[in-house]
Amino acid sequence: MIKLAGAALLLFGTAGFSFSICREQRERLRLLKNLKYMYQLLQNEICYTGLPLPEIFRSISEKLETPLKEALLEVSQSMTWEQGKSLREVWESKISICLKGLPLTEIQKELLLKFPECTGISEREGQAKMLERYVRETDRYILQLETEEKSRNKVIMSLGIAAGIFIIIILL
Amino acid sequence: MKESQILNIFPNRIRERFYQAAKRVDELQEIRLLAEQPVRIICGGQEYFLNITGELSRIIGNGSWYISTGEMEQILNHICSYSRYAFEEDIRQGFITVAGGHRVGVAGQVILGDDGKVKNMKYIRCMNIRIAHEIQGAADILMPLIHENGRLLNTLLIAPPGCGKTTMLRDLIRQISDGSKWSPGKQVGVVDERSEIAGSYMGMPGNEMGIRTDILDACPKVQGIMMLIRSMAPQVLAVDEIGSREDMEAVHMALQCGCKVIATMHGETMEDVQGKKIEEQAFERFAFLGKRNGKCVLLGVRGKEGVKLYD
Numbered sequence: 001m002i003k004l005a006g007a008a009l010l011l012f013g014t015a016g017f018s019f020s021i022c023r024e025q026r027e028r029l030r031l032l033k034n035l036k037y038m039y040q041l042l043q044n045e046i047c048y049t050g051l052p053l054p055e056i057f058r059s060i061s062e063k064l065e066t067p068l069k070e071a072l073l074e075v076s077q078s079m080t081w082e083q084g085k086s087l088r089e090v091w092e093s094k095i096s097i098c099l100k101g102l103p104l105t106e107i108q109k110e111l112l113l114k115f116p117e118c119t120g121i122s123e124r125e126g127q128a129k130m131l132e133r134y135v136r137e138t139d140r141y142i143l144q145l146e147t148e149e150k151s152r153n154k155v156i157m158s159l160g161i162a163a164g165i166f167i168i169i170i171l172l
Numbered sequence: 173m174k175e176s177q178i179l180n181i182f183p184n185r186i187r188e189r190f191y192q193a194a195k196r197v198d199e200l201q202e203i204r205l206l207a208e209q210p211v212r213i214i215c216g217g218q219e220y221f222l223n224i225t226g227e228l229s230r231i232i233g234n235g236s237w238y239i240s241t242g243e244m245e246q247i248l249n250h251i252c253s254y255s256r257y258a259f260e261e262d263i264r265q266g267f268i269t270v271a272g273g274h275r276v277g278v279a280g281q282v283i284l285g286d287d288g289k290v291k292n293m294k295y296i297r298c299m300n301i302r303i304a305h306e307i308q309g310a311a312d313i314l315m316p317l318i319h320e321n322g323r324l325l326n327t328l329l330i331a332p333p334g335c336g337k338t339t340m341l342r343d344l345i346r347q348i349s350d351g352s353k354w355s356p357g358k359q360v361g362v363v364d365e366r367s368e369i370a371g372s373y374m375g376m377p378g379n380e381m382g383i384r385t386d387i388l389d390a391c392p393k394v395q396g397i398m399m400l401i402r403s404m405a406p407q408v409l410a411v412d413e414i415g416s417r418e419d420m421e422a423v424h425m426a427l428q429c430g431c432k433v434i435a436t437m438h439g440e441t442m443e444d445v446q447g448k449k450i451e452e453q454a455f456e457r458f459a460f461l462g463k464r465n466g467k468c469v470l471l472g473v474r475g476k477e478g479v480k481l482y483d
Binding site (some may be wrong): 038051079083084085086087119120121122123124127 | 180187258
Protein backbone atom coordinates (compact mmCIF):
# COMPACT_ATOMS: atom_id res chain seq x y z
CA MET A 1 0.00 0.00 0.00
CA ILE A 2 2.84 2.35 0.98
CA LYS A 3 4.70 1.40 -2.20
CA LEU A 4 1.64 2.19 -4.27
CA ALA A 5 1.21 5.58 -2.58
CA GLY A 6 4.92 6.34 -3.10
CA ALA A 7 4.68 5.40 -6.77
CA ALA A 8 1.64 7.65 -7.22
CA LEU A 9 3.42 10.55 -5.51
CA LEU A 10 6.48 10.05 -7.73
CA LEU A 11 4.30 10.05 -10.80
CA PHE A 12 2.53 13.22 -9.67
CA GLY A 13 5.90 14.82 -8.96
CA THR A 14 7.37 14.21 -12.40
CA ALA A 15 4.10 15.20 -14.09
CA GLY A 16 4.04 18.39 -11.98
CA PHE A 17 7.62 19.16 -12.96
CA SER A 18 6.69 18.81 -16.65
CA PHE A 19 3.62 20.94 -16.07
CA SER A 20 5.71 23.71 -14.51
CA ILE A 21 8.00 23.73 -17.57
CA CYS A 22 4.93 24.05 -19.81
CA ARG A 23 3.57 26.85 -17.62
CA GLU A 24 6.80 28.79 -18.06
CA GLN A 25 6.33 28.53 -21.82
CA ARG A 26 2.76 29.82 -21.49
CA GLU A 27 3.95 32.69 -19.29
CA ARG A 28 6.59 33.59 -21.90
CA LEU A 29 3.90 33.58 -24.55
CA ARG A 30 1.67 35.80 -22.41
CA LEU A 31 4.51 38.26 -21.85
CA LEU A 32 5.39 38.39 -25.53
CA LYS A 33 1.76 39.02 -26.49
CA ASN A 34 1.62 41.78 -23.89
CA LEU A 35 4.83 43.27 -25.29
CA LYS A 36 3.44 43.23 -28.82
CA TYR A 37 0.28 44.91 -27.55
CA MET A 38 2.43 47.55 -25.83
CA TYR A 39 4.32 48.35 -29.06
CA GLN A 40 1.04 48.55 -30.99
CA LEU A 41 -0.49 50.85 -28.37
CA LEU A 42 2.63 53.03 -28.55
CA GLN A 43 2.34 53.21 -32.35
CA ASN A 44 -1.34 54.21 -32.15
CA GLU A 45 -0.81 56.81 -29.45
CA ILE A 46 2.14 58.37 -31.29
CA CYS A 47 0.15 58.53 -34.54
CA TYR A 48 -3.19 59.72 -33.22
CA THR A 49 -2.54 61.68 -30.04
CA GLY A 50 1.03 62.82 -30.70
CA LEU A 51 1.61 63.05 -26.95
CA PRO A 52 5.16 62.89 -25.57
CA LEU A 53 6.40 59.45 -24.49
CA PRO A 54 6.15 59.97 -20.70
CA GLU A 55 2.44 60.74 -21.09
CA ILE A 56 1.89 57.82 -23.47
CA PHE A 57 3.66 55.44 -21.07
CA ARG A 58 1.35 56.59 -18.28
CA SER A 59 -1.83 56.25 -20.31
CA ILE A 60 -1.05 52.86 -21.89
CA SER A 61 0.22 51.36 -18.64
CA GLU A 62 -3.41 51.07 -17.54
CA LYS A 63 -4.16 48.80 -20.48
CA LEU A 64 -1.24 46.44 -19.91
CA GLU A 65 -0.76 43.52 -17.58
CA THR A 66 1.76 43.09 -14.76
CA PRO A 67 4.80 43.55 -14.80
CA LEU A 68 4.85 45.86 -17.86
CA LYS A 69 2.06 47.96 -16.38
CA GLU A 70 4.07 48.90 -13.29
CA ALA A 71 7.34 49.28 -15.19
CA LEU A 72 5.90 51.76 -17.70
CA LEU A 73 4.28 53.78 -14.95
CA GLU A 74 7.62 54.01 -13.17
CA VAL A 75 9.40 55.05 -16.38
CA SER A 76 6.78 57.75 -16.92
CA GLN A 77 7.19 59.09 -13.39
CA SER A 78 10.98 59.08 -13.55
CA MET A 79 10.98 60.85 -16.88
CA THR A 80 9.30 63.97 -15.59
CA TRP A 81 11.13 67.06 -16.58
CA GLU A 82 12.37 67.92 -13.13
CA GLN A 83 14.61 64.91 -12.82
CA GLY A 84 16.65 65.66 -15.90
CA LYS A 85 17.45 62.02 -16.67
CA SER A 86 17.58 60.78 -20.24
CA LEU A 87 15.11 58.25 -21.61
CA ARG A 88 17.90 55.69 -22.00
CA GLU A 89 18.99 56.05 -18.36
CA VAL A 90 15.45 55.78 -17.01
CA TRP A 91 14.37 52.99 -19.36
CA GLU A 92 17.41 50.81 -18.71
CA SER A 93 17.20 51.17 -14.95
CA LYS A 94 13.45 50.52 -14.64
CA ILE A 95 13.04 47.89 -17.35
CA SER A 96 16.05 45.86 -16.29
CA ILE A 97 14.50 45.59 -12.81
CA CYS A 98 11.21 44.54 -14.38
CA LEU A 99 12.90 41.91 -16.55
CA LYS A 100 14.59 40.16 -13.63
CA GLY A 101 13.22 36.65 -13.27
CA LEU A 102 10.94 36.87 -16.29
CA PRO A 103 10.85 33.79 -18.56
CA LEU A 104 12.08 35.67 -21.64
CA THR A 105 15.18 34.77 -23.62
CA GLU A 106 18.23 37.07 -23.54
CA ILE A 107 17.53 38.24 -27.12
CA GLN A 108 13.94 39.07 -26.25
CA LYS A 109 15.06 41.01 -23.16
CA GLU A 110 17.69 42.87 -25.16
CA LEU A 111 15.13 43.89 -27.74
CA LEU A 112 13.01 45.51 -25.05
CA LEU A 113 16.01 47.18 -23.41
CA LYS A 114 17.05 48.71 -26.72
CA PHE A 115 13.74 50.53 -27.18
CA PRO A 116 15.22 54.07 -26.57
CA GLU A 117 17.41 53.56 -29.66
CA CYS A 118 14.39 53.81 -31.92
CA THR A 119 13.21 57.16 -30.53
CA GLY A 120 14.20 60.69 -31.61
CA ILE A 121 12.35 60.78 -34.94
CA SER A 122 10.88 64.21 -35.64
CA GLU A 123 7.67 63.07 -37.37
CA ARG A 124 4.80 61.12 -35.89
CA GLU A 125 4.45 58.66 -38.74
CA GLY A 126 8.19 58.09 -38.93
CA GLN A 127 8.38 57.44 -35.20
CA ALA A 128 5.46 55.00 -35.35
CA LYS A 129 7.09 53.17 -38.28
CA MET A 130 10.28 52.78 -36.28
CA LEU A 131 8.27 50.73 -33.80
CA GLU A 132 7.12 48.42 -36.59
CA ARG A 133 10.37 46.48 -36.29
CA TYR A 134 9.64 45.79 -32.63
CA VAL A 135 6.12 44.60 -33.47
CA ARG A 136 7.44 42.33 -36.23
CA GLU A 137 10.22 40.86 -34.11
CA THR A 138 7.90 40.17 -31.19
CA ASP A 139 5.34 38.69 -33.56
CA ARG A 140 7.97 36.34 -34.91
CA TYR A 141 8.82 35.13 -31.38
CA ILE A 142 5.13 34.62 -30.66
CA LEU A 143 4.54 32.58 -33.81
CA GLN A 144 7.63 30.51 -33.16
CA LEU A 145 6.53 29.80 -29.61
CA GLU A 146 2.96 29.00 -30.58
CA THR A 147 4.03 26.50 -33.21
CA GLU A 148 6.45 24.87 -30.85
CA GLU A 149 4.09 24.99 -27.90
CA LYS A 150 1.62 22.26 -28.81
CA SER A 151 4.08 19.61 -29.88
CA ARG A 152 6.63 20.58 -27.28
CA ASN A 153 4.12 20.55 -24.44
CA LYS A 154 2.98 17.07 -25.42
CA VAL A 155 6.57 15.84 -25.51
CA ILE A 156 7.42 17.45 -22.15
CA MET A 157 4.30 16.01 -20.46
CA SER A 158 4.85 12.55 -21.98
CA LEU A 159 8.52 12.59 -21.02
CA GLY A 160 7.64 13.68 -17.49
CA ILE A 161 5.14 10.88 -17.02
CA ALA A 162 7.41 8.35 -18.74
CA ALA A 163 10.30 9.38 -16.50
CA GLY A 164 8.04 8.92 -13.47
CA ILE A 165 6.99 5.43 -14.59
CA PHE A 166 10.61 4.54 -15.34
CA ILE A 167 11.77 5.56 -11.87
CA ILE A 168 8.86 3.65 -10.30
CA ILE A 169 9.82 0.49 -12.22
CA ILE A 170 13.45 0.80 -11.16
CA LEU A 171 12.57 1.40 -7.53
CA LEU A 172 10.03 -1.39 -7.38
CA MET B 173 10.16 78.21 -8.33
CA LYS B 174 11.27 80.21 -11.34
CA GLU B 175 14.93 79.37 -10.72
CA SER B 176 14.11 75.68 -10.86
CA GLN B 177 12.05 76.23 -14.01
CA ILE B 178 15.17 77.57 -15.72
CA LEU B 179 17.34 74.70 -14.51
CA ASN B 180 14.75 72.12 -15.55
CA ILE B 181 15.17 73.19 -19.16
CA PHE B 182 18.57 71.47 -19.14
CA PRO B 183 19.41 67.78 -18.71
CA ASN B 184 21.22 66.64 -15.56
CA ARG B 185 24.63 66.38 -17.22
CA ILE B 186 24.93 70.10 -17.92
CA ARG B 187 22.38 71.51 -15.49
CA GLU B 188 24.92 72.61 -12.90
CA ARG B 189 26.58 74.99 -15.36
CA PHE B 190 23.46 77.12 -15.33
CA TYR B 191 23.10 77.43 -11.54
CA GLN B 192 24.67 80.88 -11.35
CA ALA B 193 22.72 82.26 -14.30
CA ALA B 194 19.48 80.84 -12.89
CA LYS B 195 20.14 82.59 -9.56
CA ARG B 196 19.82 85.90 -11.40
CA VAL B 197 16.43 84.83 -12.74
CA ASP B 198 14.81 88.24 -12.18
CA GLU B 199 17.30 89.90 -14.52
CA LEU B 200 17.77 86.95 -16.87
CA GLN B 201 16.42 87.67 -20.34
CA GLU B 202 17.92 85.19 -22.77
CA ILE B 203 20.22 82.19 -22.93
CA ARG B 204 21.68 81.93 -26.41
CA LEU B 205 23.17 78.67 -27.59
CA LEU B 206 25.02 78.31 -30.87
CA ALA B 207 26.79 75.06 -31.73
CA GLU B 208 30.58 75.22 -31.25
CA GLN B 209 30.30 78.84 -30.03
CA PRO B 210 30.48 80.30 -26.51
CA VAL B 211 27.23 80.20 -24.52
CA ARG B 212 25.86 83.72 -24.11
CA ILE B 213 23.62 84.92 -21.32
CA ILE B 214 21.69 88.17 -21.65
CA CYS B 215 21.09 89.42 -18.15
CA GLY B 216 19.96 92.89 -17.07
CA GLY B 217 20.57 94.21 -20.59
CA GLN B 218 24.23 93.04 -20.52
CA GLU B 219 25.82 90.20 -22.46
CA TYR B 220 27.78 87.60 -20.50
CA PHE B 221 29.67 84.46 -21.53
CA LEU B 222 29.16 81.31 -19.53
CA ASN B 223 32.28 79.53 -18.29
CA ILE B 224 32.66 75.75 -18.00
CA THR B 225 32.56 76.25 -14.24
CA GLY B 226 29.21 78.02 -14.55
CA GLU B 227 30.52 81.50 -13.82
CA LEU B 228 29.44 84.48 -15.88
CA SER B 229 32.11 86.52 -17.57
CA ARG B 230 31.95 89.72 -19.64
CA ILE B 231 34.72 88.52 -21.97
CA ILE B 232 35.48 85.36 -23.91
CA GLY B 233 38.37 83.52 -22.28
CA ASN B 234 39.98 80.12 -21.94
CA GLY B 235 37.31 79.03 -19.56
CA SER B 236 34.41 79.95 -21.84
CA TRP B 237 32.07 77.09 -22.59
CA TYR B 238 31.89 76.32 -26.27
CA ILE B 239 28.78 74.21 -26.46
CA SER B 240 29.09 71.12 -28.67
CA THR B 241 26.52 69.87 -31.18
CA GLY B 242 26.04 66.80 -28.99
CA GLU B 243 25.20 68.97 -26.00
CA MET B 244 22.75 70.97 -28.11
CA GLU B 245 21.06 67.70 -29.14
CA GLN B 246 20.87 66.62 -25.50
CA ILE B 247 19.19 69.88 -24.53
CA LEU B 248 16.70 69.67 -27.39
CA ASN B 249 15.87 66.03 -26.65
CA HIS B 250 15.36 66.86 -23.00
CA ILE B 251 13.09 69.81 -23.79
CA CYS B 252 11.07 67.52 -26.10
CA SER B 253 10.83 64.81 -23.40
CA TYR B 254 12.70 62.53 -25.83
CA SER B 255 9.66 62.73 -28.12
CA ARG B 256 10.59 65.04 -31.01
CA TYR B 257 7.54 63.92 -33.01
CA ALA B 258 5.30 65.47 -30.31
CA PHE B 259 6.88 68.88 -30.97
CA GLU B 260 6.77 68.66 -34.77
CA GLU B 261 4.35 71.58 -35.05
CA ASP B 262 6.26 73.70 -32.54
CA ILE B 263 9.59 73.10 -34.28
CA ARG B 264 7.95 73.89 -37.61
CA GLN B 265 6.91 77.25 -36.15
CA GLY B 266 10.40 77.80 -34.81
CA PHE B 267 9.86 77.67 -31.07
CA ILE B 268 8.90 75.39 -28.21
CA THR B 269 7.18 76.73 -25.12
CA VAL B 270 8.29 75.09 -21.90
CA ALA B 271 6.85 75.10 -18.36
CA GLY B 272 6.61 78.64 -17.02
CA GLY B 273 5.96 80.12 -20.47
CA HIS B 274 9.64 80.37 -21.35
CA ARG B 275 10.11 80.15 -25.09
CA VAL B 276 12.88 78.16 -26.74
CA GLY B 277 13.46 79.49 -30.24
CA VAL B 278 15.18 77.04 -32.60
CA ALA B 279 16.93 77.44 -35.93
CA GLY B 280 18.60 74.93 -38.21
CA GLN B 281 18.12 73.48 -41.66
CA VAL B 282 14.54 73.78 -42.80
CA ILE B 283 12.79 70.88 -44.53
CA LEU B 284 10.25 72.03 -47.10
CA GLY B 285 7.14 70.09 -48.01
CA ASP B 286 5.85 69.47 -51.54
CA ASP B 287 3.78 72.66 -51.27
CA GLY B 288 6.90 74.71 -50.56
CA LYS B 289 5.89 75.36 -46.96
CA VAL B 290 8.11 74.67 -43.97
CA LYS B 291 7.52 71.06 -42.96
CA ASN B 292 10.12 70.49 -40.29
CA MET B 293 13.63 71.37 -39.21
CA LYS B 294 16.79 69.32 -38.87
CA TYR B 295 20.34 70.03 -37.67
CA ILE B 296 19.06 72.43 -35.05
CA ARG B 297 22.22 74.30 -34.15
CA CYS B 298 20.89 77.59 -32.74
CA MET B 299 18.69 77.96 -29.70
CA ASN B 300 17.48 81.06 -27.93
CA ILE B 301 15.86 80.51 -24.57
CA ARG B 302 13.76 83.58 -23.79
CA ILE B 303 12.83 83.83 -20.16
CA ALA B 304 9.26 84.86 -19.49
CA HIS B 305 8.82 87.31 -16.65
CA GLU B 306 5.62 87.56 -14.72
CA ILE B 307 5.57 90.94 -13.01
CA GLN B 308 2.44 91.35 -10.93
CA GLY B 309 1.56 95.02 -10.79
CA ALA B 310 3.17 95.82 -14.16
CA ALA B 311 -0.18 97.06 -15.44
CA ASP B 312 -0.99 99.29 -12.43
CA ILE B 313 0.03 102.38 -14.39
CA LEU B 314 -2.14 101.44 -17.37
CA MET B 315 -5.31 100.33 -15.59
CA PRO B 316 -6.77 103.84 -14.95
CA LEU B 317 -5.97 104.87 -18.50
CA ILE B 318 -7.90 102.06 -20.15
CA HIS B 319 -11.04 102.57 -18.05
CA GLU B 320 -13.64 105.28 -18.51
CA ASN B 321 -16.41 105.65 -15.95
CA GLY B 322 -15.87 102.06 -14.81
CA ARG B 323 -16.02 100.82 -18.40
CA LEU B 324 -13.12 98.90 -19.88
CA LEU B 325 -11.97 100.22 -23.27
CA ASN B 326 -10.69 98.21 -26.22
CA THR B 327 -6.92 98.51 -25.93
CA LEU B 328 -3.98 97.84 -28.21
CA LEU B 329 -0.50 97.50 -26.69
CA ILE B 330 2.24 98.45 -29.14
CA ALA B 331 5.96 97.81 -28.67
CA PRO B 332 9.05 96.41 -30.38
CA PRO B 333 10.11 92.86 -29.39
CA GLY B 334 11.45 92.50 -25.86
CA CYS B 335 9.77 95.62 -24.47
CA GLY B 336 7.27 93.93 -22.19
CA LYS B 337 4.09 93.66 -24.26
CA THR B 338 3.26 90.17 -23.10
CA THR B 339 4.21 90.95 -19.49
CA MET B 340 1.89 93.97 -19.55
CA LEU B 341 -0.91 92.01 -21.23
CA ARG B 342 -0.60 89.18 -18.71
CA ASP B 343 -0.95 91.54 -15.76
CA LEU B 344 -3.84 93.38 -17.42
CA ILE B 345 -5.64 90.06 -17.84
CA ARG B 346 -5.06 89.17 -14.19
CA GLN B 347 -6.29 92.52 -12.89
CA ILE B 348 -9.33 92.63 -15.21
CA SER B 349 -10.23 89.05 -14.28
CA ASP B 350 -9.79 89.44 -10.52
CA GLY B 351 -11.32 92.92 -10.47
CA SER B 352 -9.69 96.15 -9.36
CA LYS B 353 -10.69 99.56 -8.04
CA TRP B 354 -11.29 100.57 -11.64
CA SER B 355 -13.86 97.89 -12.47
CA PRO B 356 -15.31 94.71 -11.01
CA GLY B 357 -13.94 91.34 -12.13
CA LYS B 358 -14.86 90.26 -15.64
CA GLN B 359 -14.95 86.96 -17.50
CA VAL B 360 -11.79 86.97 -19.61
CA GLY B 361 -11.00 84.68 -22.54
CA VAL B 362 -7.39 84.33 -23.62
CA VAL B 363 -6.26 82.87 -26.93
CA ASP B 364 -2.69 81.92 -26.12
CA GLU B 365 -1.38 80.87 -29.51
CA ARG B 366 2.24 80.54 -28.40
CA SER B 367 1.59 79.51 -24.79
CA GLU B 368 3.48 82.64 -23.77
CA ILE B 369 0.81 84.57 -21.94
CA ALA B 370 -0.29 81.94 -19.46
CA GLY B 371 2.82 79.79 -19.77
CA SER B 372 0.64 76.70 -19.84
CA TYR B 373 2.27 73.34 -19.62
CA MET B 374 0.07 70.28 -20.01
CA GLY B 375 -2.99 72.49 -19.75
CA MET B 376 -2.12 74.20 -16.47
CA PRO B 377 -1.20 77.90 -16.57
CA GLY B 378 2.22 78.60 -15.11
CA ASN B 379 1.41 82.25 -14.45
CA GLU B 380 -1.23 83.93 -12.33
CA MET B 381 -4.04 84.65 -14.78
CA GLY B 382 -6.93 85.62 -12.51
CA ILE B 383 -9.95 83.75 -11.20
CA ARG B 384 -12.23 84.41 -14.17
CA THR B 385 -9.84 83.61 -17.01
CA ASP B 386 -10.44 80.85 -19.55
CA ILE B 387 -7.35 79.97 -21.56
CA LEU B 388 -7.32 78.39 -24.98
CA ASP B 389 -3.77 77.20 -25.26
CA ALA B 390 -1.72 76.72 -28.46
CA CYS B 391 -4.69 77.64 -30.65
CA PRO B 392 -4.49 79.86 -33.74
CA LYS B 393 -5.87 83.30 -32.90
CA VAL B 394 -8.62 83.51 -35.50
CA GLN B 395 -10.09 80.09 -34.70
CA GLY B 396 -9.51 80.56 -30.98
CA ILE B 397 -11.41 83.84 -30.79
CA MET B 398 -14.46 82.24 -32.45
CA MET B 399 -14.24 79.15 -30.27
CA LEU B 400 -14.08 81.18 -27.06
CA ILE B 401 -16.98 83.44 -28.08
CA ARG B 402 -19.15 80.41 -28.85
CA SER B 403 -18.21 78.29 -25.89
CA MET B 404 -17.09 80.44 -22.96
CA ALA B 405 -19.02 83.72 -23.38
CA PRO B 406 -16.16 86.04 -22.42
CA GLN B 407 -16.72 89.70 -21.55
CA VAL B 408 -13.13 90.49 -22.44
CA LEU B 409 -10.93 88.79 -25.05
CA ALA B 410 -7.15 88.97 -24.87
CA VAL B 411 -4.78 88.05 -27.71
CA ASP B 412 -1.09 88.51 -28.29
CA GLU B 413 0.61 89.81 -31.43
CA ILE B 414 -2.17 90.56 -33.89
CA GLY B 415 -1.23 91.92 -37.29
CA SER B 416 -2.85 90.15 -40.20
CA ARG B 417 -6.13 90.96 -41.95
CA GLU B 418 -7.60 87.68 -40.59
CA ASP B 419 -6.65 88.67 -37.05
CA MET B 420 -8.46 91.99 -37.46
CA GLU B 421 -11.55 90.26 -38.83
CA ALA B 422 -11.62 88.02 -35.78
CA VAL B 423 -11.20 91.05 -33.50
CA HIS B 424 -14.13 92.74 -35.27
CA MET B 425 -16.22 89.63 -34.79
CA ALA B 426 -15.43 89.72 -31.07
CA LEU B 427 -16.39 93.42 -30.89
CA GLN B 428 -19.67 92.73 -32.70
CA CYS B 429 -20.41 90.04 -30.13
CA GLY B 430 -20.08 92.65 -27.39
CA CYS B 431 -16.67 91.59 -26.10
CA LYS B 432 -13.99 94.04 -25.13
CA VAL B 433 -10.63 93.32 -26.72
CA ILE B 434 -7.15 93.72 -25.29
CA ALA B 435 -4.44 92.94 -27.84
CA THR B 436 -0.77 93.50 -28.55
CA MET B 437 1.18 94.13 -31.74
CA HIS B 438 4.76 94.75 -32.83
CA GLY B 439 5.51 98.38 -33.63
CA GLU B 440 6.64 101.70 -32.27
CA THR B 441 4.37 104.40 -33.65
CA MET B 442 0.79 105.00 -34.82
CA GLU B 443 2.12 104.67 -38.38
CA ASP B 444 3.10 101.10 -37.61
CA VAL B 445 -0.47 100.45 -36.50
CA GLN B 446 -1.84 101.87 -39.73
CA GLY B 447 0.82 100.05 -41.77
CA LYS B 448 -0.31 96.71 -40.38
CA LYS B 449 -3.87 97.35 -41.49
CA ILE B 450 -5.07 97.52 -37.91
CA GLU B 451 -8.25 99.53 -38.03
CA GLU B 452 -7.85 102.32 -35.55
CA GLN B 453 -11.59 102.59 -35.05
CA ALA B 454 -11.65 99.15 -33.44
CA PHE B 455 -9.54 100.31 -30.52
CA GLU B 456 -10.13 103.11 -28.05
CA ARG B 457 -6.74 103.15 -26.37
CA PHE B 458 -3.26 102.71 -27.83
CA ALA B 459 -0.52 102.07 -25.26
CA PHE B 460 3.09 102.39 -26.44
CA LEU B 461 5.80 100.49 -24.57
CA GLY B 462 9.54 100.81 -24.96
CA LYS B 463 12.84 100.81 -23.12
CA ARG B 464 14.40 103.56 -21.04
CA ASN B 465 17.78 102.90 -19.38
CA GLY B 466 17.39 99.24 -20.22
CA LYS B 467 14.02 98.98 -18.47
CA CYS B 468 10.67 98.34 -20.08
CA VAL B 469 8.38 101.32 -19.51
CA LEU B 470 5.08 102.75 -20.67
CA LEU B 471 6.06 105.49 -23.12
CA GLY B 472 2.65 106.90 -23.90
CA VAL B 473 -1.06 106.30 -24.24
CA ARG B 474 -3.23 107.70 -27.01
CA GLY B 475 -6.98 107.80 -27.22
CA LYS B 476 -9.08 107.85 -30.36
CA GLU B 477 -7.83 110.25 -33.05
CA GLY B 478 -4.44 110.37 -31.35
CA VAL B 479 -5.51 112.26 -28.21
CA LYS B 480 -2.58 112.18 -25.80
CA LEU B 481 -3.57 110.70 -22.45
CA TYR B 482 -0.14 109.85 -21.07
CA ASP B 483 3.35 110.89 -22.07
